[in-house]
Amino acid sequence: MIIWIASYPKSGNTWVRSIISSYFFSETGDFDFSLLKKISLYPGPKYFENPIKKPGEVSLFWEISQKNIIKKQKQTYLKTHNALVALNNKNFTSEKLTLGAIYIVRDPRNVLSSLKNHYDFKDYNEAFDFMTNKKKYIWDVRKKDDFSGFQFLGSWPDHYKSWVNNSKFKILLLKYEDLEKDCYSTSHKLIKFILFLNGHNNLVDEKKLFKCIETTKFDILKKKEKDFGFDESIKINNINKSFFFLGPENQWQTKLPKEILSKVEKEFQKDLEYFNY
Secondary structure, three states, rough: OOOEEEOOOOHHHHHHHHHHHHHHHOOOOOHHHHHHHEEEEOOOOHOOOOOOOOOOOOHHHHHEEEEEEHHHHEEEEEEEEOOEEEEEEEOOOOOEEEEEEEEEOHHHHHHHHHHHHHHHOOOOOHHHHHHOOOEEEEEEEEOOOOOOOHHHHHHHHHHHHHOOOOOEEEEEEEEEHHHOOOHHHHHHHHHHHHHOOOOOOOOOHHHHHHHHHHHOOHHHHHHHHHHHHHOOOOOOEEEEEEOOHHHHOOOHHHHOOHHHHHHHHHHHHHHHHHHHO
């Protein structure tokens, strides 16, 4: 069965995967980038026999590919940015394939500035258009003739609602800001949820969890990327973009111009209230 680590892009998915992988896939809790390979991105080329030639066509193979994943490994963790939707009358996943999911949400005002940097948008309006596009999707642009990595996002509100409002399997909602404010309590809740999904009543190994938290701090991850590179960073105009860019310093209060801030807060007013942002 699959445990999904799901989020809208630039919302803290990698941080959460780092904590999970260092806790469950290392003996001591010490994090290393290689551990992230235990929680790979879905969908992607490795899960399909042939290249996917058209955007959205991958949905036709969601079910069979996930069944094949489970056949090889009864339980697995997968990262995704895909919304929990149906395309071509095919559901992204089902309760027969999924054990549960962790969904990470982040203040959209900070997502906006992070997207602008990550995709090298010319201005904040371009990032805003990205977040409000109900038909938005992403894929690995380096593979021009293969849409195996196609992930349908939709708009930012539609994305989180698709996961959070799901009732077919258990969901743990994590706020990025809670990880920043109290990483230990939030991570403890995360590990307890996974143990619960697995039918274990094991106590959380506090010493190991502390080590996970210490070795996945933003400045440490940023230094690791600088020293050793990071497979998930992207190139724009043949220039490597830092994946770990601002982290805790990405604060909309000091980053966003008043005009775009007003635009974002008006568009996402109900969502900001819902999450108490």
